[in-house]
Amino acid sequence: MxxxxxxxxxxxxxxxxxxxxxxxxxxxxxxxxxxLCLIHRVTRPTIRKALDRLVNEGYIKKQQGKGSIVAGRPxxxxxxxxxxxxxxxxxxxxxxxxxxKPELRQWDKAISFSITEQEKEAGCIYMERLRFVENKPxxxxxxxxxxxxxxxxxxxxxENRSLFDILRTKYQIEVIGGEQKIQATTGDxxxxxxxxxxxxxxxxxxxxxxxxxRIGLTIYSQVFCNTSxxxxxGTF
Amino acid sequence: MxxxxxxxxxxxxxxxxxxxxxxxxxxxxxxxxxxLCLIHRVTRPTIRKALDRLVNEGYIKKQQGKGSIVAGRPxxxxxxxxxxxxxxxxxxxxxxxxxxKPELRQWDKAISFSITEQEKEAGCIYMERLRFVENKPxxxxxxxxxxxxxxxxxxxxxENRSLFDILRTKYQIEVIGGEQKIQATTGDxxxxxxxxxxxxxxxxxxxxxxxxxRIGLTIYSQVFCNTSxxxxxGTF
DNA sequence: AACTACAACTTGTATATACAAGTAATGTTT
DNA sequence: AAACATTACTTGTATATACAAGTTGTAGTT
Numbered sequence: 214m215x216x217x218x219x220x221x222x223x224x225x226x227x228x229x230x231x232x233x234x235x236x237x238x239x240x241x242x243x244x245x246x247x248x249l250c251l252i253h254r255v256t257r258p259t260i261r262k263a264l265d266r267l268v269n270e271g272y273i274k275k276q277q278g279k280g281s282i283v284a285g286r287p288x289x290x291x292x293x294x295x296x297x298x299x300x301x302x303x304x305x306x307x308x309x310x311x312x313x314k315p316e317l318r319q320w321d322k323a324i325s326f327s328i329t330e331q332e333k334e335a336g337c338i339y340m341e342r343l344r345f346v347e348n349k350p351x352x353x354x355x356x357x358x359x360x361x362x363x364x365x366x367x368x369x370x371x372e373n374r375s376l377f378d379i380l381r382t383k384y385q386i387e388v389i390g391g392e393q394k395i396q397a398t399t400g401d402x403x404x405x406x407x408x409x410x411x412x413x414x415x416x417x418x419x420x421x422x423x424x425x426x427r428i429g430l431t432i433y434s435q436v437f438c439n440t441s442x443x444x445x446x447g448t449f
Numbered sequence: 450m451x452x453x454x455x456x457x458x459x460x461x462x463x464x465x466x467x468x469x470x471x472x473x474x475x476x477x478x479x480x481x482x483x484x485l486c487l488i489h490r491v492t493r494p495t496i497r498k499a500l501d502r503l504v505n506e507g508y509i510k511k512q513q514g515k516g517s518i519v520a521g522r523p524x525x526x527x528x529x530x531x532x533x534x535x536x537x538x539x540x541x542x543x544x545x546x547x548x549x550k551p552e553l554r555q556w557d558k559a560i561s562f563s564i565t566e567q568e569k570e571a572g573c574i575y576m577e578r579l580r581f582v583e584n585k586p587x588x589x590x591x592x593x594x595x596x597x598x599x600x601x602x603x604x605x606x607x608e609n610r611s612l613f614d615i616l617r618t619k620y621q622i623e624v625i626g627g628e629q630k631i632q633a634t635t636g637d638x639x640x641x642x643x644x645x646x647x648x649x650x651x652x653x654x655x656x657x658x659x660x661x662x663r664i665g666l667t668i669y670s671q672v673f674c675n676t677s678x679x680x681x682x683g684t685f
Numbered sequence: 686a687a688c689t690a691c692a693a694c695t696t697g698t699a700t701a702t703a704c705a706a707g708t709a710a711t712g713t714t715t
Numbered sequence: 716a717a718a719c720a721t722t723a724c725t726t727g728t729a730t731a732t733a734c735a736a737g738t739t740g741t742a743g744t745t
Binding site for chain 4: 478481482483497500511512513514515516517
């Protein structure tokens with residue numbers, strides 16, 4: 214039997230999708246909470262829980278006496294404050310090429326965060342992806358996930374879906390926090406080739422440790438960005 | 450009669466204060482939701498609303514069946530999500546040298562955000578500061594503030610105080626949001642000299658536009674970081 | 686025409702209740 | 716002693732209800 218999502222999450226997913234797909238546009242009012250109750254056949258506290266989350270993530274703003282105003286694309290979602298590359302750039306502009314398909318391997322020695330014994334034993338699902346913005350390689354992502362109870366994960370298709378979308382919808386795993394280090398470096402030979410740049414070209418490097426709602430499941434990610442044409446952008 | 454805070458906010462304020470003051474320490478469990486109900490004489494949904502906020506801001510983490518675990522330090526600090534350099538590094542480790550004292554001048558052409566007519570007319574208070582971490586130059590800040598009703602600003606001492614502390618305490622101006630661009634570059638000659646690095650040394654560059662609670666007052670800032678020894682660190 | 690008061694909406698806060706689901710310690714059986 | 720089942724906790728989800736407070740349009744008054 215499939216884990217059924219709680220109602221408020223279902224509503225959240227639907228509304229979020231509708232906002233992203235333009236069913237509601239920036240400045241529009243969502244249906245009132247009472248209307249949403251009727252539409253989704255739940256009570257107001259449940260609707261409000263879904264809306265709270267949309268507010269938190271910047272999809273809508275609420276105004277007492279007026280309604281829920283659609284803010285458009287999520288704000289505050291530059292790659293700096295968020296977890297995924299996709300959410301930072303927007304799915305439509307981002308083409309992904311898998312360099313290394315998800316595979317089980319030992320943990321890389323070069324990881325800049327320390328991992329637990331449990332993670333070490335479980336091994337690591339490793340993947341490398343190169344992401345293109347307007348047909349130019351801009352991001353190179355290395356993702357490492359401990360192999361803990363993620364059935365059929367390696368067989369999933371990542372081409373143009375966000376890793377975190379998949380985790381959220383398929384496994385009910387959500388990001389609850391994390392830490393990151395950021396620095397300017399000169400990429401190594403491999404990176405220079407991937408980005409088609411000269412030796413000494415400055416590259417942005419982000420090392421991230423991303424905690425999830427599943428206990429013990431921490432995702433490690435390393436992102437390199439060629440910022441010479443596309444600077445990272447974010448709000449706060 | 451003073452605006453009374455809603456109950457869930459009162460509870461939030463109390464718990465937050467207790468966490469910051471060490472009444473509860475990192476790893477401790479908060480009293481259970483039912484205990485908190487008795488303590489604060491409210492019902493569970495009210496307590497849960499207060500806890501939700503603490504979770505959102507990273508003060509606690511919840512685990513079903515177990516309890517609310519105190520996470521300790523406030524999250525979301527770190528230069529990437531915050532406004533000032535001081536708040537990211539901590540005042541005690543940061544020594545500041547003024548390269549260009551606050552002076553009135555025309556706006557720099559090189560500013561990477563567009564400014565309004567009003568700002569242009571008012572002119573710009575310009576300053577440059579070099580910041581040392583453990584006696585090594587790590588940050589170079591350029592700050593530009595429109596000259597709008599900030600009496601005696603130029604005569605203030607900035608040596609070891611945060612700009613934003615001064616704005617808050619002297620002028621009651623607070624940061625309400627902003628946007629930033631971040632990229633990896635190779636610094637120019639001037640920067641290489643300031644940082645004592647070779648040509649081609651990668652440097653992190655942040656361009657920021659910081660909105661304040663005073664209408665029309667937007668602060669523009671450019672920060673260069675030599676991340677070769679001190680990577681920027683942040684949580685989210 | 687301009688203002689006022691009201692009515693009908695909206696979201697915000699709070700209570701009371703119920704059951705589901707996860708955790709941990711305890712007691713029982715093997 | 717080890718494995719299992721029970722129990723008493725914890726947080727998670729959901730409903731039903733009530734009233735407060737802010738917004739907006741409308742009808743009535745000046």
